[in-house]
Amino acid sequence: MQYYTTTTTMASSSPPDFSKTTKLERYNSYIRKVNSTKLIAASSKLLFRVTLLVALLLILFFTLNYPPLSENPHHIHHTTHNLFSSAFYGSGAGWEKKVRHSATPRRPNGLSVLVTGAAGFVGSHCSLALKKRGDGVLGLDNFNSYYDPSLKRARRDLLTKHQIFVVEGDLNDAELLEKLFDIVPFTHILHLAAQAGVRYAMQNPLSYIKSNIAGFVNLLEVAKNADPQPAIVWASSSSVYGLNKNVPFSEEHRTDQPASLYAATKKAGEEIAHTYNHIYGLSLTGLRFFTVYGPWGRPDMAYFFFTKDILQGKGINLYVTQDDKEVARDFTYIDDIVKGCVGALDTAEKSTGSGGKKRAPAQLRVYNLGNTSPVSVGKLVSILEGLLNVKAKKHVIKMPRNGDVPYTHANVSLAYKDFGYQPTTDLSTGLRKFVKWYLSYYGIQSKVKKEIDATNEHT
Numbered sequence: 089m090q091y092y093t094t095t096t097t098m099a100s101s102s103p104p105d106f107s108k109t110t111k112l113e114r115y116n117s118y119i120r121k122v123n124s125t126k127l128i129a130a131s132s133k134l135l136f137r138v139t140l141l142v143a144l145l146l147i148l149f150f151t152l153n154y155p156p157l158s159e160n161p162h163h164i165h166h167t168t169h170n171l172f173s174s175a176f177y178g179s180g181a182g183w184e185k186k187v188r189h190s191a192t193p194r195r196p197n198g199l200s201v202l203v204t205g206a207a208g209f210v211g212s213h214c215s216l217a218l219k220k221r222g223d224g225v226l227g228l229d230n231f232n233s234y235y236d237p238s239l240k241r242a243r244r245d246l247l248t249k250h251q252i253f254v255v256e257g258d259l260n261d262a263e264l265l266e267k268l269f270d271i272v273p274f275t276h277i278l279h280l281a282a283q284a285g286v287r288y289a290m291q292n293p294l295s296y297i298k299s300n301i302a303g304f305v306n307l308l309e310v311a312k313n314a315d316p317q318p319a320i321v322w323a324s325s326s327s328v329y330g331l332n333k334n335v336p337f338s339e340e341h342r343t344d345q346p347a348s349l350y351a352a353t354k355k356a357g358e359e360i361a362h363t364y365n366h367i368y369g370l371s372l373t374g375l376r377f378f379t380v381y382g383p384w385g386r387p388d389m390a391y392f393f394f395t396k397d398i399l400q401g402k403g404i405n406l407y408v409t410q411d412d413k414e415v416a417r418d419f420t421y422i423d424d425i426v427k428g429c430v431g432a433l434d435t436a437e438k439s440t441g442s443g444g445k446k447r448a449p450a451q452l453r454v455y456n457l458g459n460t461s462p463v464s465v466g467k468l469v470s471i472l473e474g475l476l477n478v479k480a481k482k483h484v485i486k487m488p489r490n491g492d493v494p495y496t497h498a499n500v501s502l503a504y505k506d507f508g509y510q511p512t513t514d515l516s517t518g519l520r521k522f523v524k525w526y527l528s529y530y531g532i533q534s535k536v537k538k539e540i541d542a543t544n545e546h547t
Contacts, residue, residue: 184271187226190253191272195222199433202274202318204228204307205281206254209386210323210377210425212243214278215252217426218433226272227254234283234295235387242529243384259303265310274314276433279307279322282354285388286327286492289349300353304360312368317439319371319451321432324358326378326418326458326496327351336499339376339454347493358454365452369441373432373451378458378498382422382518383525390465391419391519394472395526398480406465407487409494414464415487418496420457421513421521428457431507458498459511471516475523 191200201218205211206227219225227247231237244254257264259281268274283299304322311318329337331345346352361372381391397404407415437451473480487494503509526532 186253187255187268187271190251191224191226191274193222193224198223199276200224200226200272200274201276201278201433202226202228202268202272203278203280204259205279205323206247206252207231207240207244208280209243209382209384210380210422210429211278211280212247212384213382213422213426214280214429215247216250217430218278219250219252224272225252226268226274227252228257228259228268229254229281230258231256234285234288239384239387246384260298260306262306262310265307269310269314273316274318275316276436277307277311277318277320277322278429278433279304279320282323284350284386286348286350288388293349296349296353300350301356301360304357308360308364308368308370311439312364312370312441313444315442317368317370317441319373319433319436319439320361321373321375321429321436322357322361324374324376324454325351325354326376326456326498327493328355328358328376329496330493335495336460336497337456337458338499339456339502362452365450367446368444369439369446369448369450371437371439371451373436373453373455375428375432376454376456376458376498377425378418378420378456378496380420380422380425382522384529385422385522391468391472391522392526394469394480395476395523398469398472398476398478399532401478401481403481403483404469406469406482406484407492408484409487413494414466415492416462416464416495416497417468418458418460418462418498419468419515419518420459420498420511421518424459424509424511424513425457428455428503428507428509431503431509435507453506455503455506455509456498456500457503457509458496458500459513459515460498460500461514462495462497463515468515468519471519472523475520 191202193200198221199218201223203211203215203218203225204227206215206225207229211227211229215225215227227244229240229244231240231244247254255264255268259265281299281303283296289296308320311320326337327348328343328346328351329341330343330347330351332341332343334341343355343358346355358374361370361374364370365372379389381389385392387393387396394404409415432453432455440446440448440450469480469482500509500511
């Protein structure tokens with residue numbers, strides 16, 4: 089009995105009951121999690137709404153203040169450039185002040201010139217020449233990657249040192265062009281921007297249509313509506329003579345047999361110029377350049393990459409015609425081309441249109457600008473060998489069917505008659521100046537540079 093009672097007593101002494109405490113803690117933990125989740129959700133919604141609001145405000149800001157980018161589907165390579173030119177640099181008092189200051193002439197009756205392709209080879213030289221004599225110059229360039237853009241930016245830096253502002257933008261950006269004409273009443277346009285190169289047209293044909301035709305038309309559209317309408321001098325090309333066999337090439341010769349797409353776009357430009365002159369009274373002068381060379385030149389030109397390859401010990405290809413005749417070019421030094429461009433600007437008559445309507449017949453001209461002394465490419469290489477003191481590794485091959493023509497020779501009598509154009513620099517002299525610049529620009533220190541410097545001291 090005693091045992092039973094004890095057992096019963098032990099069984100009835102159970103441990104404390106913690107179930108209520110545990111449930112309470114679990115409930116509190118659940119409440120904390122719920123509140124935390126609600127806080128995170130509320131914060132996320134608030135952050136999303138703030139972000140959306142900022143984005144909408146930015147879109148509204150850019151839409152109201154800056155011109156939109158081109159909708160051209162082939163505009164890929166220039167989208168970034170146009171964003172920064174039309175938007176970030178295309179507005180504001182500071183930007184407009186730079187534009188006006190650069191375009192304002194510093195001499196009585198000076199010109200106010202918009203130079204397209206200003207960071208290019210011919211464009212940079214012409215811009216400096218015009219600025220030096222007191223004209224107002226505003227540059228426009230898209231700094232595309234057809235050849236090393238760093239060379240274009242180096243030219244731009246040179247222009248900046250001479251108080252020439254270069255707007256980074258594209259010819260097909262009509263809003264940007266209109267904005268520039270709203271700010272500056274340009275008296276002249278020197279239109280040198282183009283997709284250059286004969287052979288590259290086989291790789292990227294649409295770039296030629298976009299730049300040389302669409303870009304030119306876009307510029308003419310803005311110019312025709314400007315008040316006052318500017319006189320326009322623009323770069324055509326000796327390539328328009330194509331398969332013409334009459335030499336020397338005269339402006340009167342036929343130009344309806346282009347040998348390359350590049351030539352075809354330049355010939356199209358001449359016909360487009362005639363149309364805008366006829367309908368809208370724009371004064372237009374086309375200049376057919378013949379193989380321009382010199383300091384700050386284009387790396388895609390033979391004299392330039394021959395110099396590079398000879399110094400690096402690489403082989404170079406010398407073309408001959410299918411019947412083994414030497415290929416020759418009317419090599420024209422940059423300073424002579426600049427004189428021709430300035431002469432054309434100075435003799436360009438005013439456009440006669442107003443408000444997009446023609447009021448009277450307007451001037452329409454085309455001129456050859458060459459050296460009048462064709463030199464074989466073999467002779468060019470021989471001169472470079474002497475200047476560089478290096479023997480070239482030459483490979484003579486047949487000229488491929490890539491649009492190149494075997495021979496060019498300019499008759500410049502018309503340009504001489506109308507504005508005194510007279511080239512004065514022979515190929516040996518011009519190449520000596522080019523090589524000196526090349527060695528300095530690329531930092532090549534060798535006996536070559538010393539010998540060239542010594543030669544220059546005696547010339």
